[in-house]
Amino acid sequence: MQLAFTKMHGLGNDFVVLDCRQRPMPLSTSDIRTLGDRYTGIGFDQLLSIETVADGDDCRYAYGIWNRDGQAVGQCGNGVRCVAAWLHREGLLALHEDVRLRSPSGPVLVRLLDPLTVAVDMGEPAFEPAQVPFDAPHRAARYPLDLDGAPITIGAVSMGNPHAVVEVDDVRATALERLGPQITAHPRFAEGCNTGFAKVIDEAHIRLRVHERGSGWTQACGSGACAAMAVLQMQGRVGREVEVRLPGGPLQIAWKGPGHTLWMTGPAAFVFEGRCTLPE
Numbered sequence: 001m002q003l004a005f006t007k008m009h010g011l012g013n014d015f016v017v018l019d020c021r022q023r024p025m026p027l028s029t030s031d032i033r034t035l036g037d038r039y040t041g042i043g044f045d046q047l048l049s050i051e052t053v054a055d056g057d058d059c060r061y062a063y064g065i066w067n068r069d070g071q072a073v074g075q076c077g078n079g080v081r082c083v084a085a086w087l088h089r090e091g092l093l094a095l096h097e098d099v100r101l102r103s104p105s106g107p108v109l110v111r112l113l114d115p116l117t118v119a120v121d122m123g124e125p126a127f128e129p130a131q132v133p134f135d136a137p138h139r140a141a142r143y144p145l146d147l148d149g150a151p152i153t154i155g156a157v158s159m160g161n162p163h164a165v166v167e168v169d170d171v172r173a174t175a176l177e178r179l180g181p182q183i184t185a186h187p188r189f190a191e192g193c194n195t196g197f198a199k200v201i202d203e204a205h206i207r208l209r210v211h212e213r214g215s216g217w218t219q220a221c222g223s224g225a226c227a228a229m230a231v232l233q234m235q236g237r238v239g240r241e242v243e244v245r246l247p248g249g250p251l252q253i254a255w256k257g258p259g260h261t262l263w264m265t266g267p268a269a270f271v272f273e274g275r276c277t278l279p280e
């Protein structure tokens, strides 16, 4: 099978983008794993498909998201900025136009500030444990989580995908290398989660590292940045406008609190156009 693709990234969170407007996404779970391998494939954190929507849909296009391990997921903050930049390059989305795109977890609104800078309305963070999903008797700002007998404190939220947020003193601490995968696969998160380790610098700045479900440690996680800001704001630790500093660079996140949607602004980048052949 011949496959044309665009390699893109958002702050180093990298993607293979497939134009699936004329045909359904052609790759199986095993194809995605093969292509996602950084040594023997193309290499990516997530695969993104750009798709048409049904007549009457109020979204202009739809996109699909798969982690490197082949699992289909609900949201990707860095990915949606790349989808918007790709649509603009194809002449399908104008600058400064508010356009809805259908993500697997529902519509998001995008606005290109310039060809490679995108503001996204990521919707309202969902804190009810059942929405995450996270096993807890009732909603709380902080939950104790048992890790092999050593309790830690987390926040839990859905941004269309599940997130745990842990406040730490040092996002580079070596202990996190072990904790990240353990929390991501913790049985209280029925679908796994993306685990963000956040250092509050001051009320307008956070440092963040994310261990992503299905992709491991990434240079940046857009939905993770939104999740960290939302959880820390609910805990009274940050204000309404926060710069989230990830290993790959900063994202601007704005949220007026419950009852409001959350906005993320950041860059998208094109890397190269490619073509590959997959064994039949």
Ligand SMILES: N[C@@H](CCC[C@H](N)C(=O)O)C(=O)O
Residues within 6 Å of the ligand: 013, 045, 046, 067, 073, 074, 075, 076, 077, 078, 079, 161, 162, 194, 212, 213, 214, 215, 218, 220, 221, 222, 223, 224
């Ligand atoms: N890198 C993404 C998140 C991708 C999906 C995530 N790994 C999941 O399993 O939910 C982002 O920028 O948000």
